[in-house]
Amino acid sequence: VVNKGSDLPEALLEAVDEALRSSGPSALSLRDVARRAGVSHAAPAHHFGSKTGLLTAFAVRGYHRLGDSVLEEIDAAAPADGPATLAAVGRGYVRFAVREPACFDVMFRIDSLDADAPELVEATDQTYRMLVDTIERCRLEGYLQGHDPVLVAVAAWSIVHGLATLWISGWLEGRAGGAGPQELAAQVSELFVAAVLQPMSSAG
Amino acid sequence: VVNKGSDLPEALLEAVDEALRSSGPSALSLRDVARRAGVSHAAPAHHFGSKTGLLTAFAVRGYHRLGDSVLEEIDAAAPADGPATLAAVGRGYVRFAVREPACFDVMFRIDSLDADAPELVEATDQTYRMLVDTIERCRLEGYLQGHDPVLVAVAAWSIVHGLATLWISGWLEGRAGGAGPQELAAQVSELFVAAVLQPMSSAG
DNA sequence: TGTACATCAGTGAACGCGCGTTCACTGATGTAC
């Protein structure tokens, strides 16, 4: 009624975000989402089929935004080489997670999603590829030493993902010397890159 | 009726584990837990007060077991120095997470727990202290270089926590070159330790 | 311009369900004298 021009599916996804923020992922219900969007509680099913369908669509959107956040950070940092790019990827990853904790959480709750949905598979692959490509660039530039690129990718993903989830969970607050998440992300990314990705000339 | 000698609280915690394994954390209900333990659905409330109380007790037990897993790995590896100990901590952490994914998951779902419960706070502190103490040992032994111990602790925790959660979520399977979680844990821990914790003599 | 038809977004009532919590209770166990 209010926004005649907008489409309901998008409004529903917005409502999901709102509901997650205010009540947490475990309390999310179709009816609450519909209520927030100002439509009948049967409307979401009409567009997304089921609760799982709605959450899956929401997660797909989340992966796209995660990718955007990473690209923005790369753009802003204008990194000169692979390692600097990888650090930017890490910062962009954590920044998204911290800004959209509810969304980030849902994106990794596989048991609440339709893990086989093609759009979801494509979205996750696309995100992962950003990381892999950056590490490949490091390799080409000679920063990888003897390290297995796959292992470096797993380690790099793990360290920023772990930082993000630990922060969101609240366990890091008060244990990280008072630093904020973005600051920690920058420091941890820098530590990882400096320690693991040495230029060829300076290592044995 | 069946096990007259055992105590119901412990049996209920076992039932929580069973329920989590079979239905996932979001589907966990007091009634299901009681059903599995073979008692009336009001019995859990009698011992744990509420669903939150039950889950909090379960999480506390989980932290103790996580600590045990870490200690076992240290014992088994008989590490000679701080860095080797830290690698063992990492392996023990991931091993627990992978063996008890449901429990590990609940331990970090703060919104399902009573985060202020003294036993929980103590249990988490105790676990974190194992990590901090190990890094302090590295520092005393001269492996830390100029690195901030707090930052190294956050990074170390992040990398193994991220690896554990990514594996449990299923996103790593098929993206890690076919390696299993324990193998990845060993490799990632080794990579981190070798890259970050250099002996004094070999670095500038 | 007018008619007939098809499409489709969204409605609202109804369904059956399992949930967490409450509460008066039963019945076993232990204890004081």
Add this chain to the structure above:
DNA sequence: TGTACATCAGTGAACGCGCGTTCACTGATGTAC
């Protein structure tokens, strides 16, 4: 040994609730002729 009392683990019925899904429907929009 016997009596009276207190404690406490666990019961089972009842409560009110919000949930996801289904389904016949309304009513607007577009299209063909």
